[in-house]
Amino acid sequence: MSIDTDTARKVAHLARIAVKEDDLPALAGELSAVLAFMEQLNEVDVEGVEPMTSVTPMRLKRRADVVTDGNMVDKILSNAPDAREGFFAVPKVVE
Amino acid sequence: MSELNKLTIAAARDALRKGEVTSVELTEACLAAIDGAGALNAFVHKTPEIARERAKAADERLKADEEAPAMCGIPVGIKDLFCTKGVPSQAASNILKGFRPEYESTVSQQLADAGAVMLGKLNMDEFAMGSSNETSCYGNAVNPWRRGNDVAQLTPGGSSGGSAAAVAAALCLAATGTDTGGSIRQPAAFTGITGIKPTYGRCSRWGIVAFASSLDQAGPMTKDVRDAAIMLGAMCGHDPKDSTSADLPVPDFEAALTGDIRGKKIGIPREYRMDGMPEEIEKLWADGTAMMKDAGAEIVDISLPHTKYALPAYYVVAPAEASSNLARYDGVRYGHRAKLSQGDGITEMYEKTRAEGFGHEVQRRVMIGTYVLSAGFYDAYYNRARKVRALIKRDFENVFAEGIDAILTPATPSAAFGLGEMADSDPIAMYLNDVFTVTVNLAGLPGVAVPTGLDRQGLPLGLQLIGRPWEEGDLLNHAYVLERAAGFVSKPAKWW
Numbered sequence: 001m002s003i004d005t006d007t008a009r010k011v012a013h014l015a016r017i018a019v020k021e022d023d024l025p026a027l028a029g030e031l032s033a034v035l036a037f038m039e040q041l042n043e044v045d046v047e048g049v050e051p052m053t054s055v056t057p058m059r060l061k062r063r064a065d066v067v068t069d070g071n072m073v074d075k076i077l078s079n080a081p082d083a084r085e086g087f088f089a090v091p092k093v094v095e
Numbered sequence: 096m097s098e099l100n101k102l103t104i105a106a107a108r109d110a111l112r113k114g115e116v117t118s119v120e121l122t123e124a125c126l127a128a129i130d131g132a133g134a135l136n137a138f139v140h141k142t143p144e145i146a147r148e149r150a151k152a153a154d155e156r157l158k159a160d161e162e163a164p165a166m167c168g169i170p171v172g173i174k175d176l177f178c179t180k181g182v183p184s185q186a187a188s189n190i191l192k193g194f195r196p197e198y199e200s201t202v203s204q205q206l207a208d209a210g211a212v213m214l215g216k217l218n219m220d221e222f223a224m225g226s227s228n229e230t231s232c233y234g235n236a237v238n239p240w241r242r243g244n245d246v247a248q249l250t251p252g253g254s255s256g257g258s259a260a261a262v263a264a265a266l267c268l269a270a271t272g273t274d275t276g277g278s279i280r281q282p283a284a285f286t287g288i289t290g291i292k293p294t295y296g297r298c299s300r301w302g303i304v305a306f307a308s309s310l311d312q313a314g315p316m317t318k319d320v321r322d323a324a325i326m327l328g329a330m331c332g333h334d335p336k337d338s339t340s341a342d343l344p345v346p347d348f349e350a351a352l353t354g355d356i357r358g359k360k361i362g363i364p365r366e367y368r369m370d371g372m373p374e375e376i377e378k379l380w381a382d383g384t385a386m387m388k389d390a391g392a393e394i395v396d397i398s399l400p401h402t403k404y405a406l407p408a409y410y411v412v413a414p415a416e417a418s419s420n421l422a423r424y425d426g427v428r429y430g431h432r433a434k435l436s437q438g439d440g441i442t443e444m445y446e447k448t449r450a451e452g453f454g455h456e457v458q459r460r461v462m463i464g465t466y467v468l469s470a471g472f473y474d475a476y477y478n479r480a481r482k483v484r485a486l487i488k489r490d491f492e493n494v495f496a497e498g499i500d501a502i503l504t505p506a507t508p509s510a511a512f513g514l515g516e517m518a519d520s521d522p523i524a525m526y527l528n529d530v531f532t533v534t535v536n537l538a539g540l541p542g543v544a545v546p547t548g549l550d551r552q553g554l555p556l557g558l559q560l561i562g563r564p565w566e567e568g569d570l571l572n573h574a575y576v577l578e579r580a581a582g583f584v585s586k587p588a589k590w591w
Contacts, residue, residue: 018446051481055539081432
């Protein structure tokens with residue numbers, strides 16, 4: 001399956017990565033090359049094979065449903081590009 | 096004692112206990128070596144204050160406690176992928192520029208608790224995506240090895256390229272690495288050192304910047320197999336903060352190094368004999384096989400029929416997981432945020448931030464991952480890749496069920512290549528570096544790379560041993576036998 005410019009634009013948007021219009025054809029070419037490489041997987045007979053969900057057979061551990069930490073607003077915000085009054089600040093989301 | 100930075104962990108441990116050396120002296124020797132090795136660009140954030148403080152504390156602990164852990168007082172480097180409290184941890188990405196975690200990764204905390212001394216953070220490929228350390232926001236790390244008298248700069252491999260260069264150049268006694276498709280073993284092979292990726296779940300992933308969560312594992316990169324056994328013991332163990340971390344006791348890996356593999360069955364997988372494999376790699380592999388046989392092991396031809404599909408399966412599964420993991424870099428909570436124009440909303444903020452912050456290879460993989468997970472393609476790509484992954488794992492289970500104890504393969508398809516030499520190749524050519532290592536991640540198995548020879552140009556080459564799940568001790572014992580038989584003692588001549 002090869003990826004055209006429109007699909008590349010759509011994928012870039014889904015990935016939330018801005019790509020200049022001029023760069024889309026090259027991107028489409030690169031993505032197509034990688035996907036062509038993956039096409040080999042179609043040669044494999046996977047009839048009746050369950051997709052792997054966990055590489056080691058293990059049951060995920062459960063922990064007690066208790067509060068183990070919290071009250072560290074300063075620490076959580078310490079790396080924020082823009083923090084105000086105890087919150088992360090972002091551009092207006094709702095008009 | 097001269098050139099303390101060149102000691103192994105085991106030698107330093109013994110010298111510390113005899114009072115022949117102090118951790119402060121070891122640490123100063125490493126700090127001086129690091130300062131003199133700017134040309135290698137291995138250490139990208141130095142932490143001399145932390146190192147000196149921890150070295151002093153280690154010396155006091157060694158005086159007070161005869162039972163101090165083996166890693167106590169040992170100066171090590173930490174890959175930039177590990178979050179280290181208060182110290183820049185940016186996975187070699189501009190999107191995490193300025194990020195100083197408020198917490199410490201479990202593995203680096205365990206090393207610190209054992210008394211190890213952190214010298215600084217090590218260069219790597221951005222988000223561990225790469226096989227040559229050329230995708231790093233810090234610039235290339237450089238291999239201390241050269242092709243004879245040729246001054247061309249070579250890659251130390253990747254993604255743990257800085258760790259490999261630092262250990263090979265004796266800037267530290269050992270370093271941490273991480274391995275998602277070969278990122279410990281390939282750079283170890285390119286630089287003539289030892290590197291082990293343990294069984295998936297051995298080391299906690301908590302606090303390690305995530306690339307592909309079902310494949311990522313941390314491991315040690317060291318000067319020899321004994322050091323790998325010592326350091327691995329300090330790094331692994333159950334961690335309630337990582338739900339995939341195994342609640343199993345950690346054996347004494349060093350005690351497993353008996354040097355006796357008589358009667359063990361070593362599998363030689365025929366699918367790893369690739370068309371066009373360089374003669375030198377063929378010979379290295381044949382020599383290694385002969386060494387195992389001479390040590391009393393039985394050599395068995397085995398088949399791992401789905402080997403060919405490991406790379407394409409990996410390049411579906413890993414980018415899919417990466418696209419999900421890297422969704423967190425949105426310019427809100429940490430790291431870089433793009434400057435916005437008038438009228439830009441939150442979507443523009445995400446898109447501009449991620450376009451500026453992620454390098455080219457990371458962008459490509461995130462988009463591939465996005466595509467294979469998107470509606471209409473999920474079954475065709477992602478689910479199919481997960482099924483093939485199950486078959487690859489089954490291949491290994493079958494040979495282990497037939498009594499194979501370890502599998503011997505080349506570690507890489509070539510010796511270290513020149514920085515920039517792959518610039519014009521398509522991405523697939525770079526991905527082929529991991530052709531012998533990636534199966535191991537897909538199957539969750541332990542794998543170790545051991546240097547066993549030099550190529551015609553004087554560059555190190557390594558072999559890989561693959562073991563049964565949770566049997567790193569036995570695996571390291573096989574590696575120890577191979578190491579002793581190969582007698583690899585070459586070191587790069589200092590030019591930096």
